[in-house]
Amino acid sequence: MGNRRLAYEPALDGIRAIAIILVVLLHAYTPGFAGGYFGVDVFFVLSGYLITRLLCVELDQTGKIDLRRFWVRRLWRLYPVLLMVLAVYLAVCTAAWPDQSFDTHFKASLIAGLYLTDYAWAFDAPIRQLQHTWSLAVEEQFYLVWPLLLLLLNRFQRKHAILLLAALYVVAHAWRMMQSGIRTDLPLHFSFDTHATGLILGCLIGRMRPEIPKWLGWIGLMGIALTVYAFPARDTHSILISFPLVEASSALLILSPPTWLGISLLAWLGRLSYGWYLWHFPIMVWIMDQGYSWETVATLGGMVSLACAAVSYYTVERWVRGFRSRSGENSLLTERPSDLA
Template sequence: MMETAYKLHYNPALDGLRGVAILLVILSHAHAPLFDGAFFGVDLFFVLSGFLITSLLLMEFRSQGRIDYWRFYRRRFFRLMPALALFLGVYCIAAPFIWPDLTDIYSDALVSILYLADYGIAFFDSPDTLLHMWSLSVEEHFYLIWPPLLVLLLRKSAAMRGRIWLPLLALWVLSTLWRAFWVGQGQQFYEIFFRFDTRASGLVAGGLLAALMVEKPQWIERLKSQRAYSMWFVLAVPLIMELGWDNQHAMLWGITVVEVAAIVILLSVQKPAGLVYEMLTAPALVKLGRLSYGVYLWHYPVVRYLRAEYSWPVAVIGGVLISTALAALSFYTVERWALRYRDGRQTGRMPARSGMARQEPALREATQNS
C-alpha cells in the first residue's frame, strides 16, 4: 500500500524565524557583547520544532487513527543523519590539523553521532569541542519519545471530547516546574542547561500550540484576534538578553518567557499579513532559515576558530558566511540526495524533477529542524 506524505502548507515566516534563531546562536558563541543571553535562540528552535513535528503527527493520527512509527523514524533519520555524518566526518579529518593539541576529537564525534551529547556535557564534560551537539541530542530524544507518548495522550483524551491541548498544557507546566525543581536543589547551571529532561519544555510548548491550532478552542481564537496587543510581550525577549551564562534566573523564568514569546510569534504569522510576518519573510532571513540545520552543524567549530584569532564582529560575520557556504554545499549534495531517497522510497519511485521542485518548499517546512 502506498504511504501518504503528510505535509504542511509552506510558511516562509517560519524559515525567517529559524534565521533569527541561528543568528542569535552565532552571536552567543562569538561572545558578542550585549548578547550574553543569545543562547535563548535555541529555545526558538525547540518551540518551532515541537510545533511542526506535532502538527504532522496530529494530521496523521486524525487521518489514519494511528501513527506509523517506523515511517516517522525513517524520515527523521534521512533528514538528519546524512548531514550530521558528513559534518562529523569532515571534523574528524580537519580538526587534528586545525587544533593539533586536542585529544578528544574522535570521542566527541562518537558521543555526538550517538545523540548522547546532552547528558554527556551535563555530567561528563563530553563532547567539549562539539559543545553545540547537545541541542541535537535533546531534539532526538524528543523524536524518540514523543510519537508514542502523543498517541497515548490522544487516546486518553478521547474521554474529554478529544481536547488533547489540556494534557499537553499540563505537561508543559510540569516540565517547566521540573527545571525549576533542579534550580531549587542547587544543581549547577550547566547541568540543568544541557539536559533533555530539563529542556524539553520548549518542544512540549510547540506541541501544545500545534494542538491548539488543530482544536481551535474559543479562547485561542480570541487570543489570535488580539495578536496586535500580545506582540508587545515579544519585546521582553531583548530585555532578558542580560541573563548571561550561570544566571539561574534564565533557567527559572527566562526560558519560559522565550517559549511564550515564540508561541505569540507563531500565532501572529499564521496569516500572511502584518509587520511581524513582513519582517520574518525578508529574503535573506528566509534563505538563512532554509539552511539553518546545516548552519547550526557547521557554525560552532568555525566560530570557535575565528573568535580565538579575531574580534567578535569578524567571528560573527565570518561565522555566518562560512557556515552558510558549508551548509549550502551539504544541502545541495548529501542532504538533497537523502531527501530524494527518503521520499522516493516512500512512494515507490523517485519523484519527477519538476514534481520535486514543486514539493520542495512544503518538504522543507515539514522536515527542516534546528
C-alpha cells in the first residue's frame, strides 16, 4: 500500500497545547479567558488539516480512499480513552452528584458514547458533566461525510475542487448566521450543522497546502489571542467576525508555526491534549460544585485532570498504538489529531 507516513511536526502539538490550555482556563471561569472557547475552533482547523493531508496522500498513492480502514482507524484512535473516561464517570457519578440518579448519568454517558452530544438539546438530555463531548460528536459526524466528499471533489480539476470547498466554507458560515436569529446559544454553538466551519477550512488548507512566510504564523497567533480577548461573549453580532477571524488565524498558525511551539513541554502537553480534554470537564464541574474558587478549580482541576490524561495516554493510548502496530496497522502522525474540545 506504500508508505503513507507523514513527517512529525512537534510545533503542531504545541498548537494543541495552547488550544487545550485555553479551554481548561475557560471552564475554570478564569478571569480574562471567557473567550477560551475558541480553543475548540483551533482544534477543528488543525484536525481538518491533518486528516485531509493523510487522505490526500492515500489518494495520490492509491487513487482511492479505504473508507472502512479510515473509519475504523478513527474509532481506534478516539474510542478507547472515551470509554475509559465514561467508565470511571459512571463508577463515581452517584457519589459525586448524589442529587442525580444513576439513570440520568447513564443516559448522558450513552449520548456521549454515541457521539450525539452536539444534539443532546434536541433530546432534552441532562448532560452537564459531559457536555464538553459535543466537539467530539461534531468531528466524528463530519468525518463520516468528509472522505466521501473528498472522493467526489477528486473528480474535478484541482482548482475547481478548491473553489467548491471554499464555497462550502462560505455557505456554512452563512447558515450559521441565519440560524443565529433562530436558535438559542447551546443549539447554535454545539451543533454539527452550525459549527463545522473550522473543520471545513482545515480541510481546505490541507488540500491546498500553500507555502506562506514564517511571519504570518505570528500574525495567526496574535489573531487567536485577539479573538479570545475581544470576543468573550457568543452573541449574534460577534459571530460574524469572531469565528472567521479565529479560523483564519488558526490556518495561518498551522501553515507556518513558530519553531518555539515545538519545545518539549508544549509538545508533551499537545500529545496529552485529547485525554486532558476528556478528563478535565467533569473533574472541574465537581470541584466547582464543592464551592471552591476559580483559582482552585484551575490549579487543582487542571493538575488532576492532566495527571489522569497522562495515565490514560501511557496506558490505554500507548497499548492501542502498540496493538495496532503489531497487527500491521501503520501508526501515523495524523492519528494525533485535535480530537477535542
